[in-house]
Amino acid sequence: MQYVNLGQSGLKVSRLCLGCMTYGEPGRGTHGWTMDEASSRPLLRQAIELGINFFDTANGYSDGTSEEIVGRALKDFGVREDFVLATKVYTPMRKAPNSGGLSRKAIMQSIDDSLRRLGTDYVDLYQIHRWDYHTPIEETLEALHDIVKAGKVRYIGASSMYAWQFAKALYTAERHGWTRFISMQNHLNLLNREEEREMLPLCAAEGVGVIPWSPLARGRLTRDWNASSERQQNDAFGRTLYQQTEEADRRVIEAVAQVAERRGTTRAQVAMAWLAQKSQVTAPIIGASKVEHLNDAVAALTLSLDASEREELEAAYIPHSVVGFQ
Structure with a gap:
């Protein structure tokens, strides 16, 4: 495994991050396809x-x-x-005023609740899950700064927002001398490359680490166009991400299959290698419900795609509507 600094911080992370949305009690929340604790633990151990x-x-x-x-x-x-343990704040956990969002009250309550559930005294990376249109960014950033100074959080990161919003947050933190975001967790894969336009150049210019979610497009890049999975059938949010550009997406998926066949490897390795080789990407966030998912992700780190292969994988892409964080 390779280890690199996350952004311009001194925090060293593996070149893969294990996304843990897959692990949770089935039937709790909106993710009906999750794995219970007994099924999750072997995969967490294997990742380590x-x-x-x-x-x-x-x-x-x-x-x-x-x-x-x-x-x-x-x-x-x-x-x-x-x-390096990362979690997020934004989602309401109760049906009550002040539950959820990024107000000072919500952040102070949410970090304590997360620390209790995680069974730890601190979180290494605390991320705002979405942009809060109802709270001034100054209030959010000062509250995040305060929980860093209180020792509950080591670093802060952001996720899924417009580049202008992230630029505003970075500038505001610098202007006030508050703790600065070191990472951006965004939606980036061969089926959604809109972040290449503004967010990736912004992160490169500002020294912010990039840890993309859904690197395999909810598994769509790993199987034939007409194939499906239990998660895809039950993932309502995932369906909103990939339903407007089906013909172009199908051609991208076919290109992944062709490159994988010539290389004698899996489609997952090809799609992951394309992402991991992007200069701005620090550590793709992988989901794993099977041991082979972990093995494929690790193998992808040493699969070097040449320029012609990258061009082949990218050729069919067309602009996509921005989804996932409005």
């Missing part, structure tokens, strides 16, 4: 054995049970200080 030290979850995943499962597993499988 493969050298992954970076784990990403969120308060809203499976009503907080993802944080509970991940927290217990990391406590049992290693030394807390050896792991």
